[in-house]
Amino acid sequence: MxxxxxxxxxxxxxxxxxxxxxxxxxxxxxxxxxxxLHLIQTRIEALNTESGLAESEMAVLDLRGSKPQAPxxxxxxxxxxxxxxxxxxxxxxxxxxxxxxxxxxxxxSGVSLEPDYKGTRVTAAQYAADEQMIPTFGLKLLEGRNxxxxxxxxxxxxxxxxxxxxxxxxxxxxxxxxxxxxxxAVGQRVYVFGRSPSTVIGVVETLTHTxxxxxxxxxxxxxxxxxxxxxxxxxxxxxxxxxxxxVIKAATASLEAVDPTRVVxxxxxxxxMRAGFYAQDRAMAWLMGGVCVSLLLVTAMGIVGLASxxxxxRTRMIGTRRALGATERQILRYxxxxxxxxxxxxxxxxxxxxxxxxQLLMQSYALPRLPxxxxxxGAVSLWLLxxxxxxxxARRAARLSPVAALRS
Amino acid sequence: MFLHYLELAWRNTLAxxxxxxxxxxxxxxxxxxxxxxxxxxHVLSGDPIPHKSDRLFNVQLxxxxxxxxxxxxxxxxxxxxxxxxxxxxxxxxxxxxxSSGFNTSVGLPDGPAKPIFxxxxxxxxxxxxxxxxxxxxxxxxxxxxxxxxxRVAVISASLNEKLFGGANSVGREVIVRGQPLRIxxxxxxxxxxxxxxxxxxxxxxxxxxxxxxxxxxMALKMxxxxxxxxxxxxxxxxxxxxxxxxxxWVQYWVEFDKPEDAAAYRDYLVAYxxxxxxxxxxxxxANVRLRNVMDWLGAQKVLPADVRLQxxxxxxxxxxxxxxxxxxxxxxxxxxSGEIGVRRALGATRGDIFRQFVVEAGMLGMAGALLGLLLAQGGxxxxxxxxxxxxxxxxxxxxxxxxxxxxxxxxxxxxxxxxAWRAALVTPALQLKVQ
Numbered sequence: 001m002x003x004x005x006x007x008x009x010x011x012x013x014x015x016x017x018x019x020x021x022x023x024x025x026x027x028x029x030x031x032x033x034x035x036x037l038h039l040i041q042t043r044i045e046a047l048n049t050e051s052g053l054a055e056s057e058m059a060v061l062d063l064r065g066s067k068p069q070a071p072x073x074x075x076x077x078x079x080x081x082x083x084x085x086x087x088x089x090x091x092x093x094x095x096x097x098x099x100x101x102x103x104x105x106x107x108x109s110g111v112s113l114e115p116d117y118k119g120t121r122v123t124a125a126q127y128a129a130d131e132q133m134i135p136t137f138g139l140k141l142l143e144g145r146n147x148x149x150x151x152x153x154x155x156x157x158x159x160x161x162x163x164x165x166x167x168x169x170x171x172x173x174x175x176x177x178x179x180x181x182x183x184x185a186v187g188q189r190v191y192v193f194g195r196s197p198s199t200v201i202g203v204v205e206t207l208t209h210t211x212x213x214x215x216x217x218x219x220x221x222x223x224x225x226x227x228x229x230x231x232x233x234x235x236x237x238x239x240x241x242x243x244x245x246x247v248i249k250a251a252t253a254s255l256e257a258v259d260p261t262r263v264v265x266x267x268x269x270x271x272x273m274r275a276g277f278y279a280q281d282r283a284m285a286w287l288m289g290g291v292c293v294s295l296l297l298v299t300a301m302g303i304v305g306l307a308s309x310x311x312x313x314r315t316r317m318i319g320t321r322r323a324l325g326a327t328e329r330q331i332l333r334y335x336x337x338x339x340x341x342x343x344x345x346x347x348x349x350x351x352x353x354x355x356x357x358x359q360l361l362m363q364s365y366a367l368p369r370l371p372x373x374x375x376x377x378g379a380v381s382l383w384l385l386x387x388x389x390x391x392x393x394a395r396r397a398a399r400l401s402p403v404a405a406l407r408s
Numbered sequence: 409m410f411l412h413y414l415e416l417a418w419r420n421t422l423a424x425x426x427x428x429x430x431x432x433x434x435x436x437x438x439x440x441x442x443x444x445x446x447x448x449x450h451v452l453s454g455d456p457i458p459h460k461s462d463r464l465f466n467v468q469l470x471x472x473x474x475x476x477x478x479x480x481x482x483x484x485x486x487x488x489x490x491x492x493x494x495x496x497x498x499x500x501x502x503x504x505x506x507s508s509g510f511n512t513s514v515g516l517p518d519g520p521a522k523p524i525f526x527x528x529x530x531x532x533x534x535x536x537x538x539x540x541x542x543x544x545x546x547x548x549x550x551x552x553x554x555x556x557x558x559r560v561a562v563i564s565a566s567l568n569e570k571l572f573g574g575a576n577s578v579g580r581e582v583i584v585r586g587q588p589l590r591i592x593x594x595x596x597x598x599x600x601x602x603x604x605x606x607x608x609x610x611x612x613x614x615x616x617x618x619x620x621x622x623x624x625x626m627a628l629k630m631x632x633x634x635x636x637x638x639x640x641x642x643x644x645x646x647x648x649x650x651x652x653x654x655x656x657w658v659q660y661w662v663e664f665d666k667p668e669d670a671a672a673y674r675d676y677l678v679a680y681x682x683x684x685x686x687x688x689x690x691x692x693x694a695n696v697r698l699r700n701v702m703d704w705l706g707a708q709k710v711l712p713a714d715v716r717l718q719x720x721x722x723x724x725x726x727x728x729x730x731x732x733x734x735x736x737x738x739x740x741x742x743x744x745s746g747e748i749g750v751r752r753a754l755g756a757t758r759g760d761i762f763r764q765f766v767v768e769a770g771m772l773g774m775a776g777a778l779l780g781l782l783l784a785q786g787g788x789x790x791x792x793x794x795x796x797x798x799x800x801x802x803x804x805x806x807x808x809x810x811x812x813x814x815x816x817x818x819x820x821x822x823x824x825x826x827x828a829w830r831a832a833l834v835t836p837a838l839q840l841k842v843q
Contacts, residue, residue: 302735
């Protein structure tokens, strides 16, 4: 087979431009496709992030009134509304919370181990809700306990003094590990609003920032805490997935019936919110995928086009070789080997370019480094593409009858 | 001669249907992808107010405290209400505006039961003149109205449509937070993209539906939507919207007669910061920013990184398509060496052959452009279906249409040069002998 190598090289030397173009095309495709596939992979990873909540069982309702409402009343109104929601058939749990994952709100507070913001300090996503938040969200308590109903404070009253006193709080595992590495967080004291300490009474497993990987507030490390405060916010319900739509309708009717000046401005299930939150990532992954497929197609078309041209140009040579005893298989091998040589050259250049492009993307767009596995994967797929593309013209060459080829 | 070349090109294209179709398809795909992403890029990076964007400046003062502070970092994003009020009182620029966003229900005294929730901009008198608001009826309010907490409002065309069926509603009353406000102006439909005067509610949100004096909004105890940063004692037991709260949430813009006036205003801002520091209100060293519209949009990275990435990707794709076209054109050209030999023997010069093949490439380019245009329309339709806040803006305009055709022609001519040159090099004697 390798005795074909010398005639191939000498042919390619005579068709330097055409050969160079194939190499260039393969190299460009290789560089772009490896990086694009990597980008798709990072998006898909983002899509699969776990929020730690019982998402499929949750729904969120936003309620607004057309008349101004006294802020000191909002805690009491929320408590009454939640009682009403819990009484609805099918509702497993309900609560009012200041922010929710995939929502637009994001509250963050600095938390320190010493008063007045001194000592070790982290910025944590700040959830504020009553003792029903943990069952409604489906959070898993790793250590300690949930709030008791009498620990829940009225949000407005708590903040109407210069030094808010919040006796207890629950933190997530990330925060516990960060503030109290190697020891139990339960029973420890932290400072959130200045001078008054709060005692950690529980640690929950996964509770994320509302914006997940797109964190703007907070320090991006995934620290989060729950404060036992009742006030205005979004109404969150939990019900069996097949009951969710019905429960949303019932809850909307029930909340609007109490006071006709109030309107449920938005009622969505958490899976819907998740789909909306990730729509941009999904669109980007599809776009990248589309471009990759088109690129590979165009490259394959280029290879088919040039190989056909070569076959046609070398008809007489093929006829001579066949007349001198070369088998169909040998002719086929000849063109396949030629293609292998060209794509290999292209791939070697392309892998270098892929690496350089990934460095550029890392600097300009803060993307993660291209994992090395993408390089052999890209190489193998382009080899396969090249062989597939050359198959049709090479077979046509092999099938040429020697007599007809010589007479042409 | 050109027409003759065109006719030849047409015949040759028909003679190699498959190959020509491949080339047009590849070029069309490349052009389509490029135009789709370039249009999105063009729409999103556009100047929202071209004739005065170099004279409008956003103001930032660093009012935060020293906890976690690092020298050289960006100042707090917005102004505190206290500082915005103080700068507005000083009137050091020809026009100045403080504003912030909210959302509230607007109803009629005897209106429908379901209130209409509208986006609100609480602002000061110069807002409409500074940002060139188009008036349908009436006009804005005066600085005296700002002082007096006047119960006045300006509404958008779409809110006017919903409340009054599009009639001239100047002088009518609306009910907001239980209080009557008199409409003094109705705007025409008003599109400003990006929403540069307040980026905290989304960079590409629509212009607001309801405008009222800042002082009036505070008197009505309105809340606030958008970004808010607090430090120190924050709201200090009251509301974070209080005049003395350590919270920043007010956007502040100034307009000068000419861009050079910004330097003097910057000096004034530094002097103001120093005075506040002496008075004990500011803790950080003076750190002001005064950015014109385009600098402001750049500094806030309004253009989504994804959009830039997509544009680069599309150009990479186009590059592959052009390389592909060069290869195919070359193959097609060399296949016709015999014909070229005959033409050369019959007296055609090298220049004639070169021109003929360039025209042929150009023709394929135009076909690719048309296909690309169709694909770009399809691509933009797809973009508009995606749920971004900017998706609905993706429309092809005249400039982009011209650019599409230009880009396609350029790409195909670049692709055609090498094959045409090779064709011109064909030696007639050799070809004829082989035949």
